Amino acid sequence: AQSVAQPEDQVNVAEGNPLTVKCTYSVSGNPYLFWYVQYPNRGLQFLLKYITGDNLVKGSYGFEAEFNKSQTSFHLKKPSALVSDSALYFCAVRDRYSSASKIIFGSGTRLSIRP
Amino acid sequence: DAGITQSPRHKVTETGTPVTLRCHQTENHRYMYWYRQDPGHGLRLIHYSYGVKDTDKGEVSDGYSVSRSKTEDFLLTLESATSSQTSVYFCAISETPPSGIQDTQYFGPGTRLTVL
Numbered sequence: 001a002q003s004v005a006q007p008e009d010q011v012n013v014a015e016g017n018p019l020t021v022k023c024t025y026s027v028s029g030n031p032y033l034f035w036y037v038q039y040p041n042r043g044l045q046f047l048l049k050y051i052t053g054d055n056l057v058k059g060s061y062g063f064e065a066e067f068n069k070s071q072t073s074f075h076l077k078k079p080s081a082l083v084s085d086s087a088l089y090f091c092a093v094r095d096r097y098s099s100a101s102k103i104i105f106g107s108g109t110r111l112s113i114r115p
Numbered sequence: 116d117a118g119i120t121q122s123p124r125h126k127v128t129e130t131g132t133p134v135t136l137r138c139h140q141t142e143n144h145r146y147m148y149w150y151r152q153d154p155g156h157g158l159r160l161i162h163y164s165y166g167v168k169d170t171d172k173g174e175v176s177d178g179y180s181v182s183r184s185k186t187e188d189f190l191l192t193l194e195s196a197t198s199s200q201t202s203v204y205f206c207a208i209s210e211t212p213p214s215g216i217q218d219t220q221y222f223g224p225g226t227r228l229t230v231l
Contacts, residue, residue, distance in 0.1 A: 032218055043119075043205055043222035044158070051218065090157060094218070103220070105150075105157040 002027050004093045006106035013081045013113050021076040021109045023091030033074040034092040035065055038108075044090060050074060061085070081113045118142045119223035121206050127229045134193040136226050138206030140186075147189040148207040148220065149173075149181060151200075158205065164189055196230045203227050 003026045013019045025031055032051055036044040048059025055067045065076045074091060091106040118141040128134050138147060146165055150158040150173075160173030162181040170181050178200060180192045193200055206223040 034219070036222075041225075043224045044207075046219055046221060049219060103160070105159075107155055107157040 002093060002095055002104045004091050004104050004106040006089075006091055006109045008109050009107075010110045010112065013111070015083055015113050015115050016080050019078050019081045019085070019111065019113070021089050021091075021111060023074045023076065023106060025072050025074060025091070025093040027093060027095045030096045031074075032094045032096055033065075033067060034094075035059065035063070035074075035076050036090045036092065036105075037061075038088040038090065040087075047076070047089075083113045083115055086111055086113045119206060119208060119221065121204075121223040121226050123226060124224065125227045127231065128196055129231050130197055131195050134196050134228065134230075136191045136204055136206075136228070138189045138191070138223055140189075140206075140208050142208060142210070142221075143186060144208040144210040144221075145186075146209045146220075147183065148209075149179070149189065149191045150205045150207065151175065151202040152205060152225070153202050161191065161204075196228075198230050201228060201230045 005024045007022055034049045035047040037047050038044045047063050048057050048065055050057045050067045058064045063078050065074055067074050088108050088110050090108050092103055094103045120139045122137045148163040149161040152158050159175045161175055161179050162170055162173055164170045164183040167183055182190045204226045207220040209220045
């Protein structure tokens with residue numbers, strides 16, 4: 001069965017410091033992995049995805065994520081946090097050959113960047 | 116929000132009444148989805164559609180039905196609303212790239228539903 005875990009409900013970082021939002025996954029086959037961001041009273045916005053190829057994926061707003069197959073992780077990172085990065089972040093996973101109904105979202109991590 | 120609108124954006128209703136939420140897209144994407152978002156649960160798939168009149172159940176489909184008579188519209192109906200269906204509902208769409216495996220989903224702004 002597919003699953004995704006975001007072990008931290010909240011991450012607090014000072015502006016200008018690097019940030020990491022953790023995600024681990026479990027799928028039976030090869031994964032598609034996604035990060036989405038949700039700002040208050042908005043829908044989820046796509047940030048980046050890993051399909052195949054380079055394990056380091058670069059996305060919107062200076063975010064990147066590293067696919068680590070041995071650790072089954074897909075942590076989201078940014079070298080220098082901005083206050084405007086404060087939002088709710090969701091990791092999602094799908095088995096490469098499963099149907100649309102098998103996309104699983106994590107429970108979300110609230111990122112708070114203090115000035 | 117990728118050419119996706121949801122209506123209404125907010126609704127308060129009473130237990131036992133029927134409720135229909137509408138999702139409208141202008142992207143001509145084949146796949147459409149309805150999710151609910153609840154604290155501590157992330158997003159959970161209710162139903163999805165892979166074409167006009169083609170729909171299937173997600174993980175939390177009980178108490179919900181859907182219809183898709185046109186590519187651009189996907190309706191979610193609560194036949195008899197209950198307080199446990201108080202939630203924020205999101206519609207999403209995705210296309211089928213040349214690989215034939217749909218992937219990235221794009222989300223609407225959401226509908227906040229309160230069932231009293």
